[in-house]
Amino acid sequence: MKLANPGDVPVYTIAGPSTARPLPDWLARRRKRSAKYDPENLNNFELLQEFEFEEASNCVRVSEDGNWIMSSGTYKPQFHVHSTQELSLSFSRHTKSENTTFLLLSSDYTKSLHLQNDRSLEFHTPMGCHYETRLPRFGRDLAYIRQSTEVLVPAVGLSSDGSGYGEVFRLDLERGQYLRPWQINVGTDDPGSGLQGSINAGSVNVATVAEYTHGLCAFGTSIGSVEFFDPRSKSRVAVLGGQEGEVTALDFSSDGLSLALGTSHGQIRQFDLRNPRPIFNKDHGMGLAIKNLIHLRTPTDERKLLSADKRIIKIWDEDSGNLWTSIEPMVDINFVAHCPDSGMLLTANEGKQQHVFFIPNLGLAPRWCHFIDNMVHEMETETRSETYDNYKFLTVPELKALSLGHLVGKTNLLRPYMHGYFVAAKLYDQARLIANPYIWEEERAKRIKEKVEKERASRIRGVKKVKVNQKLADKILKRQEKRERVDTEAGVLGDDRFGKLFEDEEFKVDEMSREFRALNPSTVVGGPEDADGKSTIRYQTDSDDDSNDEDVEDSKPSDGIVMQVSSSRAQGGLMKDTTIGDRIQKSRPVQKPQGGEVVGEKQVTFVPEGKKKAKPEAPSPVNNRRRGERRSASTNTFRKL
Template sequence: MKLSNPGSVPVYTIAGPSTARPLPDWLARRRNRSEKHSPENVNNFELLQNFEFEEASNCIRVSEDGNWIMSSGTYKPQFHVHSTQELSLSFSRHTKSENTTFLLLSPDYSKSLHLQNDRSLEFHTPAGCHYETRLPRFGRDLAYLRQSTEVLVPAVGLSSDGSGFGEVFRLDLERGQYLRPWQVDVGTDDEASGLQGGINVGSVNVATVAEYTHGLCAFGTSIGTVEFFDPRTKGRVATLGGQDGEITALDFSVDGLSIALGTSNGQIQKYDMRNPRPIFKKDQGMGLPIKNLIHLKTPTGERKLLSADKRIIKLWDEESGDLWTSIEPMVDINHVAHCPDSGMILTANEGKQMHCFFIPSLGLAPKWCHFLDNMVHEMENETQTETYDNYKFLTLPELKALSLTHLVGKTNLLRPYMHGYFVAAKLYDQARLIANPYIWEEERAKRVKEKVDKERASRIRGVKKVKVNQKLADKLLLKQKEREEVDTNAGILGDSRFGKLFEDEDFKVDETSREFRNLNPSTLIPGQNGYIDPTTRYVASSDEGSDDEDDNNDKEAGDEVVMQISSSRAQGSHVKDTAFGSRVPQTRPVSKARQGVVNGEKQVTFVPKSKKKEAEAPAPEKKRLDGRRSASTNTFRKQ
């Protein structure tokens, strides 16, 4: 993916050939191996699998549902069908002759009509070629009337009845027969020149239909006229003439109120259907025949007109007629197609690969490649420091710092541009090394420092000193340390909305207040040893005293804390809560078998025996107890 046209309306090349002519297979493979790891090709990707032909492509169209792309090419004559849902080639099919143009008769690819250069019409289905028929003369274009299921084929030469008019053949697909052709004036009365294959033979070059509006049919001729026919009356209703050159492209606007035409000398004109004078007239600039005209609409409602010749594609503003943007591929263009409701433009060209261009200002990416929007957004955020990969742009002060000013105007090594010069990248590196021999060591030290700073990012760089609430600030920094996002200027500490929390004395947290001690019972209070337990109570003068009396009693007691055990109390009975010290004498004494009576805690000390001495000591003799009964009557055995 490459930004091919930087400017106010950027254009991105998604796919397409990088050379003007196709390379041999052996040379292309060698170049791909050598450029595999080059910076230009690291981020390249294949949008559609096998989106190419062996030699060139002739025509390309997108189905109405947007799920299929059909294209025809050579050599050998064939056409491909790509599935946009799978981003791959669905199937390819060879034909007997080369394809001139084709139409998709159904919302998908299942019904297609192909005009071949051997005067034949082929109807194709997913199973193959369904039917083939021959035309009396060579056809130039195809148009389809959905209301009456008629195919219109503008042809070359004069009619056979000697009337001196050209013909537009009509094929009724419902009945399967040819209807009476429409006669179009092609401006010749010479029978010799009107023969098939004559030098100056007239022809009907192009046809278009206002399908979704009034339904008029327009035909462009070789004498520079446009004739309009009404399918309901089967006759001519108007003629537009006075054009320089042949009419090679026609297209109705979406509302059907205007029509755009292109001529063989590169002129583009837009007409209102109610006015014979053109709204604007533009020159493509190349002097080549216009191949395609397409009316487009941006997401903001602006209307654009796309015109394409052999060399360049231009988009014009319909209201002002100003040039909006342009696309100039490296190969010759044969046909252009636009993906509906998107900014994607596809081209069939003389190169091996077909082109895909994406214009974000024209619309979003199609649904089948919506990821292009994110890629374009990332590329727009990148900083472009250099205009070319192999050249570095330097201003005059930078040249003086590198001692290269003596080359200005004396060599081609410095190419002037704007307020500076372009210098070859190798020359720039060498001059920078000569001017500062220690530049590599400085660069290395700089990178080492950046790496060390990056490793220290998870550590606390310093203590945030604030006027009030220092403990709260330290607590916040501790939480940032646990998340490995330490920054004294981030979060609450760096937010100006909470600045008074650490500066104004009115926002200071009083840790000695009762509210703070109730909310934070385990917080260490100055003047006391240990933490406050949640079960702590303050002894009051009476159970029914108010909060103020409790506070006075606490102060009179000298803030003395007495630990008590809460027990159940029957209604109206005496309180059974007593202190620990008064309960100790009432407990049952410990058994005399133990060493003394223990109240509370007891300390036990012992000295471990050495395993070495225990191993060296003799085993103790087993001594029989005197009280044990002996089964023997031998008196000596008892001693």
Template sequence: MKVTNQGDVLVYTVAGANTARPLPDWLARRRKRSLKADPEYQNRIELLQDFEFEEASQCVRVSEDNNWIVSTGTYKPQMHVHYLPHLSLSYARHTTSLNTTFVLLSSDYSKSLHLQSDRKLEFHTPAGCHYELRLPRYGRDLVYDRNSTEALVPSVGLGPEGNGEVFRMNLEVGRFMKSYQVDVGTDDGVESGLQGSIYAPGINTAAIAENSHSLLAFGTSIGSVAFWDPRSKSQVATLGGQEGEVTALDFSPSGLSLALGTSTGLVKLFDLRSPRPLLQKDHGSGFPVKNLIHMTTASQERKILSADKQLIKIWDESDGETWTSIEPLVDIHHVEWVKGSGMILTANEGKPLHSFFVPQLGPAPRWCSFLDNVTEEMAEEINTDNYDNYKFLTLPELKSLSLAHLIGKTNLLRPYMHGYFVASKLYEQARLIANPYAFEEERVKRIKEKVEKERASRIRGNKKVKVNQKLVDKLLKRQEKRAQVDTNAGILGDERFTRLFEDEEFKIDETSREFQVLNPSTKVDPETGKNLDNRSVLSDDSEEDGSNDESDDGVVMHVSSSNREGRGYEQDTALGSRTQKPGRISKPRGADITGEREITFIPEPKKKKKMEEAPEEGSKNRRTDTRRSASSNVFRKL
């Protein structure tokens, strides 16, 4: 079966996928013999035996008991009756003229009424054509009123009174009753009562609210809809102002709304209590609308099916959103929905009649319940084989994976447009051989992308405390670099450490000896007690980050060494100042010796150093003061 996916709704073409023109018998037999080895042909599904006509089909109907399908077609004009429990053709019958449309008068196939193209009405029974009669003018449509047992035939042309006529054939009495008179305009140049000109006005279609109030609706060629009450035999209302001709009508099961289709491809939904449409939808193809059907899905959602000769659309009745669409390759003549199921049948051009199955519309009919299991298996294959288990590669990509030698030699490479579909298993193996570290690289890449995404969307937490604000800032900064910013995590959210950030007794003294020993890389001003280089409060923070912050004065390096052989402790000085002094300044002997020596220096730019060493304005140069100027201009230096 062929499957199409319109959005989230799957549509299975059960029958009619092969739309080629019929071949001669001798050539068809030869082709069938050659297709014995074709697995696709061997696994095909034949829904019904001989569900086709020699040239085209015209109309198809399903009986109320869902046991029979009656269809008409050409050429030669004939009708087929299929018995659904046996999935086979019960009998075929030829007619003298082409069938326009027909209705089933009984709950099964035994009584049917056919409107022929040569102005005849034929009554058929299992034994054959029971009776036929001739209509005064050509009929456009056929509707059966069960309450009054009348067959209603909208006709073309004008009656003796200058109006369009709907012929009433009473099957109980066996004669024509007085026709319904409907205003369809005028036909200039043709007398009333005749067939009319080529463009004669007429009544195109009819509908009846069979399961509710039994109101009749007739659509005309001037864009109006006339509503008649069959009990009083009078016209009760008229709906006009439609663009083009009215070509299709259908009442909802409740009888409160009416779907209307026009020759310009517009579909409108009316509430009978208002002349304004509830919604209007363009069918899209621009062809006249042929069929309108109110449908109910398995989940009790109300849908409307609209069809022209090119396209079938199913859309939501409440908002007009397209639910799914079906587009056969041949022109459509008539559409029939098997009520209570997801099966849709079409009579169309081409040899076979088309059958479509929509699982989301409803289950398969009981006579072909096996379709539910088949479609479930196909859905699994579609989700795995056609999407998950294949990857599209271009020819350069195949060459990079060393798979180009398989082209044309295996089914693992399926050509499609400018590349090939490759089985996913083969692709993964080839990629692993070409790059053994591809998995680790992809894993690291995805982790990095995830971290960057979280970091970009993160709002950095700021927490103000009374004591040790620098410690809180450094903790938050360390959490940010770990990609875990949370002001309530760690010691910041632990109640045991609350006093550390609130009590002044727990304030960290950066000028104390203990702090300097634990943080030897921190420079503190002895007068103010402030941190000069904005170092981390915790020494492990800087080691963990792997980088040191730079102060405004430049990079600061600290050197510590042991004081050996009883030498005095020298005062720490910066390397820049030490290079300018002739010697080191040492503490006198007997001073407090701690056994450690710390040297701090700040490298400074050469330009700044030269500016500091440049002599001040007005100072004398010892080297040039005693020398006489070689210039004869004594006023040069004045």
């Protein structure tokens, strides 16, 4: 459930596609699984089960009792019947050809009439297709006169008697036979085009009946005229002409005194039957043919007019002619239906899913989904703070700092709230600029600084924790610092073939081995740890450059052993580099063998031994006295023992 059109007249999208092109089934299922735990999708719900078609929907209607919704679509050609009591699909049925439009002849779904695009009329019942009949020419629309049980089918082309008029076929359902068609002026056709007409043949596009009032029938034609017939006298009673473009939509008001028509150029006109001049004339703005016109009433008894073309749905105020609200779905619209006595709209569209919109200002939710009213109330409570999007909250000291304290209680620009005021954003910006003329320069410098720090942060190498060889992983990641993008899953770290190198203990690098120290002479290695967790050996590596020296000292062992390898430091001070021979001579005297100098390799081993501390000798009393120790003045002899 999403707020599609925030403002004075909010519009909520209950169901419908969010993309202009339907996604493949496998991708839709994957996205549904990935968004299962998304906080934005936790409150989503499916109002009607399987309220969709494989490709597109053509028409949708709601039964008079409000318990059933029937919709037709493709592909393959079929129609669905949904039960509003169960909020689920009751059944679906395939047809031989695609459906153009249909009517519900009963108060529920049990009797329906379907106009197919193969010049056939099909009567359907819950058991299946009850009867099928063919039309002489292609039909454009359906209308039903309930008092005389007559079905009206506006058709394309001229009549067969050579009169040069179009026809509206009449089918008497009580007697089960066709009646004499009504003749409608649709202009002349090209000679030799045949009964079906040419490509630009004239046609009767749409029909409507003032069912609950005077019962007049109105027919819109391709030459921009509207003809009115009285079913009681079976004759024409009036003609309304002079419209630009074809008449593509008609609808009588509930009182039967006004008629709304839409043209193929996107024009909407409202007429009073007692006056040939339009009450108001509006342009839909898209330049597309009007598909639907519906007269509506709000709970406050305000009269509204709904108009829809392929792109957008607009609701107008009949009294003033101003635009009340609009709805622009992501897909093309084919038909719009209104749930009686509610604020819910259903659409048949080119998308896979059908749209369901809810306008609280137009009426309450239908009784079969009354819970939507509570959900809308909760959403309005949560989003009530959006009312102050153009305001800035300031306390009284902040108002005085901006020299706005004198406006308290004198203007609507300051709205009291709790311990401060909501100030219009435009006034706040102007006052802040007057108080500090350099505010924009400071803001610009601040944004530049944030952008630079953000770019610096992106250069920091990522950190990846592994079970084994953490130093090797850090070394690999450190090489990526020079790249524009740091990817912790790239290279060796992201290759499954090298996964055991960082997971299996068998592949752990032994930093104490001779091979590792030979290949990494500059690597600092820690020795074994004692019981206190401190290393007992210190390795110190050196290089020619003192700035690159590394000195790692954990602690000295308890027995006094210190192992050092150093050529640049001695007792914390600098010393001159000497040769290996000089170092050996300085460390201990070396006796040369009698046979001359040693030639070749020589292996020297040693075992470090701790220095034995000599036991101090007990000082004699005489020596202690001579050292100036204090003599005892006590006469107790035992104190001297």
